[in-house]
Amino acid sequence: MSGTVVERGSREKLIGATVSVVGKAAGVATNAYGFYSLTLPEADSVVLEFSYVGYVPQRMAVSLRRSQTLNVELEPALHSIEGVEVNAESRTSSRSAYTSVVELPIRQAKAIPMLLGEKDMLKALQLMPGVQSGGEGNSALYVRGGGPDQNLIILDDATVYNAFHLFGFFSLFNGDAIKNIELIKGGFPARYGGRLSSVLDISMRDGRKDSLGGEASIGLLSSKLMLEGPIVKDKVSFLVSGRRSYIDLFMRPVLGAIGEGVYGYYFYDLTAKLNWEVNARNKLYLSGYFGRDKLYVEQDEKSSNNKPIEHRAGEYWRNATATLRWNHIFGDRLFSNLSAIFSDYSFSIYKSTMEADEGYENRYLSGIRDWALKYDLTWYPSPAHTVRMGALATLHNFSPEVRTVRNDYTETHTRDEMAYQQLEMGLYVEDEMRIGTLGVANVGARLSSFLLDYKTIKFHVEPRASLSVFINNHSSIKASYALMNQYLHLLSNTGLGMPTDLWVPATENVPAQRSWQVALGYAYDLRAWHTTLLAEAYYKESERIISYMPGAGFLNMDLSGNVNATMIWERNITSGSGRSYGLELLAHRKSGRLQGWIGYTLSWIKHRFELINHGRPFYPKYDRRHDISIVATYDYSDKIKLSGTWVYGSGGYIDAPVAGYSLKSYAKIGPNSKHFDALSEKNTFRMSAYHRLDLAAQFYNYKRRTTRIWEVGVYNAYNHLNPYYYQEGWDDDRHVRVINKVGMFPILPSISWTIKF
Numbered sequence: 001m002s003g004t005v006v007e008r009g010s011r012e013k014l015i016g017a018t019v020s021v022v023g024k025a026a027g028v029a030t031n032a033y034g035f036y037s038l039t040l041p042e043a044d045s046v047v048l049e050f051s052y053v054g055y056v057p058q059r060m061a062v063s064l065r066r067s068q069t070l071n072v073e074l075e076p077a078l079h080s081i082e083g084v085e086v087n088a089e090s091r092t093s094s095r096s097a098y099t100s101v102v103e104l105p106i107r108q109a110k111a112i113p114m115l116l117g118e119k120d121m122l123k124a125l126q127l128m129p130g131v132q133s134g135g136e137g138n139s140a141l142y143v144r145g146g147g148p149d150q151n152l153i154i155l156d157d158a159t160v161y162n163a164f165h166l167f168g169f170f171s172l173f174n175g176d177a178i179k180n181i182e183l184i185k186g187g188f189p190a191r192y193g194g195r196l197s198s199v200l201d202i203s204m205r206d207g208r209k210d211s212l213g214g215e216a217s218i219g220l221l222s223s224k225l226m227l228e229g230p231i232v233k234d235k236v237s238f239l240v241s242g243r244r245s246y247i248d249l250f251m252r253p254v255l256g257a258i259g260e261g262v263y264g265y266y267f268y269d270l271t272a273k274l275n276w277e278v279n280a281r282n283k284l285y286l287s288g289y290f291g292r293d294k295l296y297v298e299q300d301e302k303s304s305n306n307k308p309i310e311h312r313a314g315e316y317w318r319n320a321t322a323t324l325r326w327n328h329i330f331g332d333r334l335f336s337n338l339s340a341i342f343s344d345y346s347f348s349i350y351k352s353t354m355e356a357d358e359g360y361e362n363r364y365l366s367g368i369r370d371w372a373l374k375y376d377l378t379w380y381p382s383p384a385h386t387v388r389m390g391a392l393a394t395l396h397n398f399s400p401e402v403r404t405v406r407n408d409y410t411e412t413h414t415r416d417e418m419a420y421q422q423l424e425m426g427l428y429v430e431d432e433m434r435i436g437t438l439g440v441a442n443v444g445a446r447l448s449s450f451l452l453d454y455k456t457i458k459f460h461v462e463p464r465a466s467l468s469v470f471i472n473n474h475s476s477i478k479a480s481y482a483l484m485n486q487y488l489h490l491l492s493n494t495g496l497g498m499p500t501d502l503w504v505p506a507t508e509n510v511p512a513q514r515s516w517q518v519a520l521g522y523a524y525d526l527r528a529w530h531t532t533l534l535a536e537a538y539y540k541e542s543e544r545i546i547s548y549m550p551g552a553g554f555l556n557m558d559l560s561g562n563v564n565a566t567m568i569w570e571r572n573i574t575s576g577s578g579r580s581y582g583l584e585l586l587a588h589r590k591s592g593r594l595q596g597w598i599g600y601t602l603s604w605i606k607h608r609f610e611l612i613n614h615g616r617p618f619y620p621k622y623d624r625r626h627d628i629s630i631v632a633t634y635d636y637s638d639k640i641k642l643s644g645t646w647v648y649g650s651g652g653y654i655d656a657p658v659a660g661y662s663l664k665s666y667a668k669i670g671p672n673s674k675h676f677d678a679l680s681e682k683n684t685f686r687m688s689a690y691h692r693l694d695l696a697a698q699f700y701n702y703k704r705r706t707t708r709i710w711e712v713g714v715y716n717a718y719n720h721l722n723p724y725y726y727q728e729g730w731d732d733d734r735h736v737r738v739i740n741k742v743g744m745f746p747i748l749p750s751i752s753w754t755i756k757f
Contacts (some may be wrong), residue, residue, distance in 0.1 A: 001068055002037040002332040002380075005030050005050055008073040010208040010235065015180045016103070017052040017074070022059065028383055032180075032203060033283070050074060053105060053590055067332050069280065081289040093532045094523040097432055097440040097468050098537060099480040100186035102128050105590055110175045111233050111633040111643050113696035113713045117219045117750035120647055121181055122163065122171035125200070127629040128647060129584035130623060131184050135652070136690070136724045136744045139164050139171045142622045143185050144517070144540055145199025145580025145605040146687070149490030149501075150198035153200045156273075156287040159394075161345035161503060165293055166245075166268040172291050172319065175224040176215050177271045179205040179243040186519045187466040187480025190428040190444030191376065191388055195412075195514040196484050204287050206275040207239035217754035221245055222267075236276045244268040261299035261311075268292060283327040292318040305354060310354045311619040317347035322735075333380045336610035341372040345503075346399075350536075365402040368503040371395045372400055384434035396422040396566055397490065400502050400569060422505040423451040424487050430464065437471040439476065440496055450487040452505055452510070458512065460485045468523075478521040486513040489546050491569060502569075509570045515578075515660055519673040531589040542578040549574050551612050576609030578620075596632035603627070613682040618653075623685060625650040641698040651687030654726060687726065688741060693717040709754040719747040 004019040013034030020027030030036045030757030040046065041066045051057040055074040062070065086457035102125065109124040121140045125131050134140035140148045153160045155173070163171050177182075180203040184192065192199045205228070212229035224243035231238055241681050248264030276284045298313030303309050322342040325481045329335055346367025353359050376390035392508065398420040406413045430444025446462040466480040487512065492501040506512040521536030549572060582603030605623040608615070626649065633643040724744035 001040070001062070001064075001070060002035065002329070003070040003072065004034040005036065005052070005072050005074060006034055007055070007601070008075045009210050010213075011073070011210065011237075012179065012206055012208070014052050014055070014074065015203060017050060017055075020049050020051075020394065022047040022049050026241070028106070028380070028386075031378060032201075033327055033335075033337070035327075035329070035335050037335070039333065039380065040540045054107065071331075093534060094468070094470070094474055094476040094525045095440070096523075097442040097466050098184070098187055098189070099466055099468075099478045100184060100538070101523050102131075102183040102185065104128070104181050104183075106175060106178055106181065108590065108595055108633060111595075111698070112631060112645060113642060113694040114713070115169070115641055115715050115745070115750075116221045116748065117696075117711060117752040118170050118221055119175045119714055120171050121175055121178060121202075122174045125181070125183055126582040127599065127631055127647065128183070129536075129586050129601045129627070129629075130582070130603075130651070131198075132601075132624055132627060134168065134622065136722050138168045140168055141198065141200070142184075143198035144538060144582070145578060145603070145623075146515075146542070147490070147492075147545075147622075149488075149503075150195050150197035150486065150513075151200060152192065152195035152198070152360050153202070154287070155202045155289055155321055156204050156323045157325065157339045157374060158289075158323045158341045159343045159370060159372075160289075160319060160321060161343070162317060162319060162347075163290070165269075166265075167293075170221075172269050172289070173202060174224060174241050174243055174269065176224065176228070177204055177239060177273075186482060186517045186540075188464055188482045188484065189388075189442060189444075189466075190430040190446045190462070190464045191390060193392075193426050193428070193446050193448050193462065193484065194424065194486060194488075196486050196513055204271065204273050205239055206285070207237035207273060208277075209234050209237045213757055215754060215756045217752055218748055220754035221247070231274075234277075236274070237270075238275070239273045241271040242269070261297065262296050263597045265293075265295045281329040285323070285325040285327070287325075288320075288322040290318070290320045291707055292316060303313070303709070307355055310359075311352075312354075313351040315347065315349040318345070320344040335378045335380075337374075337376045339372075339374040339376075341370070341374060341394075343370040343372075345369075360409070361404075361406045363404045364402075365399065365401050366502050369397040369399075372396075386432040387429070388432075389429040390427075392424075394424045396420075396424060396501060396505065398422065398488075398505050400491075400504050407591075420505050421453055422487065423454075425449050425451075437470065439467065441468070442466045448485055448487075450506065452507060456508060458506075460512070460514075474525040474527060476523050478519075478523060479495075480519045483516045483518070484514065489513070491546075491548070491573070491593075504569060507570065510546060510573065510575065511544050513542065513544045513546075515540055517541075529589065530591045531587060534584070534588070536584045537582070538584070539581040540579070542580075544575050545578050545607070546573045546575055547607075547609055547612060547740045550570055568633045574609050574611040576607055576612070577742070578607045579604065580605045593635040594632065595634075597629075598631075599627075601627040616681065618682040621652045621654060622651055623683075639700045639702075641700070642696070643698075644693065644695045646691070646693045648689065648691040651689050651723065653683035654684060654685050654687060656685035657737075685726075685739070687723045691720060691724045692722060705757060707756040709756070711750075711752045711754070713750045715748040715750065717747060718743055721746070 005014045012731045015032055017030045019036045023155045026715055028036050028038050045061050045063045047059055047061050049059050050072045054077050056077055110119050112124050114120050126133045130144050132142040141151050141492050182201045184199040207228040209230050214227040216225045222243050226241040228239040245267050248266045271289050273287040275702050295317040299311040324340045341687050348365045350363040352361040372394040379387040401418045403416045425446045428446040432442040434440045443465045449459045451457045462483045468476045468478045470476045485564040487506045489504050490501050517540040519538040524533040585600045588597040606617045608617045615666045628648040630646045635641050694715050695717050699710045701708040721743040723741045726739045726744050729738050729740045
């Protein structure tokens with residue numbers, strides 16, 4: 001028996017819905033495309049229950065005399081009879097083989113108060129144990145001691161290399177277009193590879209198949225619009241979602257009025273998907289994303305002969321992805337997916353001066369472009385057995401530096417380019433099996449390799465294993481092991497995942513990064529409270545991670561056009577090792593009027609590089625000893641929903657001078673003095689602790705065909721000055737140099753309006 005589980009009306013596929021036999025231990029969960037396969041011994045009939053979080057469970061009596069296809073539509077619980085509360089768990093944590101997995105319901109994530117009211121899926125994940133941010137307001141993910149480059153971010157099978165707008169303050173993922181988010185922090189299944197710290201797998205919604213609908217909202221920073229509906233009813237559907245900020249539209253007339261030229265910044269993104277159910281066994285999906293950020297300066301003046309002169313400078317960065325997928329069902333027990341994938345990321349810095357049709361232009365470009373082919377097979381030999389296997393080949397085109405200079409006065413046009421090609425390949429097989437009533441395990445291996453410029457090829461075997469041992473019907477002990485390799489590096493001066501960071505391949509001189517991780521945990525399902533309790537300890541070691549040598553850099557260019565770049569990036573970096581370990585605690589309630597979670601992380605991170613800190617271990621900037629998050633959403637009534645978050649984190653480490661001295665020189669123009677700072681070991685100063693309270697309220701107004709929502713919120717409600725950076729100053733009273741904390745965001749109110757139709 002096989003089929004799909006979808007939402008009634010929209011026919012949106014439900015990922016992870018549970019299909020179980022009432023009164024027996026047999027059951028399965030739907031895959032990423034809503035497909036399930038269930039093999040049972042022949043009988044007159046059984047009762048199957050289909051359930052999913054936030055949907056009304058459905059029971060059906062089914063005859064088992066023959067093989068059959070059974071597609072089921074579940075009704076959202078919001079449509080249930082007034083006064084009756086309906087809840088259902090999908091895959092309970094204690095029954096899952098996987099460790100270190102975060103599944104965050106989209107509805108719950110969108111209810112969390114955010115900076116300026118922007119609903120940011122990555123910021124919601126930062127509130128989970130084991131996941132930290134890069135700093136105040138930053139959306140970058142630091143997972144179990146790893147940097148932003150060690151996270152594999154996938155949008156409908158396509159890799160996203162820079163997932164942020166506004167220099168990291170907001171992520172590019174629009175919650176209106178997202179169906180499912182899964183973050184894996186450890187115990188990685190063999191089907192994933194290429195990164196050391198985490199996998200963030202994001203699935204876009206397919207679009208309604210029954211009727212035209214959508215959602216539009218206006219906020220302080222940006223506005224967005226989403227439309228979805230059928231092209232051919234119950235057969236072909238579409239979804240289009242767009243967003244644009246408008247800071248530049250407000251600032252342009254103000255700056256123009258005071259004669260300061262035009263300074264601006266904006267971002268926009270567009271997400272689209274086409275879904276075609278060809279027949280019962282074949283489905284086609286075409287999805288894509290395109291987004292861009294631009295920071296610019298425009299100034300005009302007159303020359304001595306009264307000719308107009310235009311000065312332009314700025315920088316921009318963009319992402320583009322496209323995925324074409326074909327789902328094919330060979331039979332009740334075999335499911336396949338073939339994906340053709342494109343991904344492109346680039347950033348550019350430019351400066352130009354034009355007088356009439358002549359001038360000077362300097363442009364710097366860097367980026368990475370991928371073409372990939374991926375094939376996955378899933379075989380269901382029995383309800384207690386799921387076998388997955390597949391292959392992935394990705395052609396990476398690296399352009400760390402492309403510099404063009406055009407000078408019309410000297411009639412010169414030069415182009416300097418550094419480029420690499422790398423072919424990354426992977427083969428995997430994994431077997432998820434239920435071991436009677438004892439537990440469930442997922443065991444597999446991945447053979448990964450890379451070929452650089454068609455000259456050097458390397459192979460690595462990556463074993464993976466996860467085990468869950470059942471203690472009773474609602475608790476289990478979990479353990480996992482995973483070995484990972486990463487064949488590309490991110491050169492970063494900031495460590496914050498900024499758009500000016502550069503992607504480069506692993507080479508003979510800079511080999512692939514590698515890490516292994518073990519985790520041991522305990523899961524307990526409080527089913528009466530619809531709450532999961534998790535406790536997990538982990539230990540991870542990493543090798544061949546890279547960092548710039550002290551004082552070195554790959555790119556230094558500002559809006560004035562000053563550039564200092566070296567073509568030999570391999571000489572500017574050093575390789576080292578890292579170690580991280582910690583304890584994570586989580587209590588998570590995903591359904592009911594009161595939802596949310598309480599999370600706590602205790603962790604240590606140490607790095608060691610031979611050419612940094614005299615070869616002695618040191619704490620990186622993002623080492624935080626304690627991290628606490630409390631998140632709550634409360635449905636006060638059908639028309640009022642309240643939410644709040646409180647976070648606390650130990651401060652990160654930075655370099656700070658421990659002493660200073662001045663040298664005086666006497667030249668013909670008189671004495672002058674230069675001050676020098678003396679540093680001790682690297683990152684010895686811990687910043688002050690970070691804590692913040694955010695609050696929000698949503699007010700719903702239900703009409704016949706629309707729902708209108710006003711949301712008011714406040715970020716940093718008690719106005720605590722959290723450190724964004726530290727700067728040196730002078731204390732006049734004590735006549736000493738001091739380090740002063742500089743904050744970024746005080747208390748910030750927000751308001752937004754949304755209409756759903």
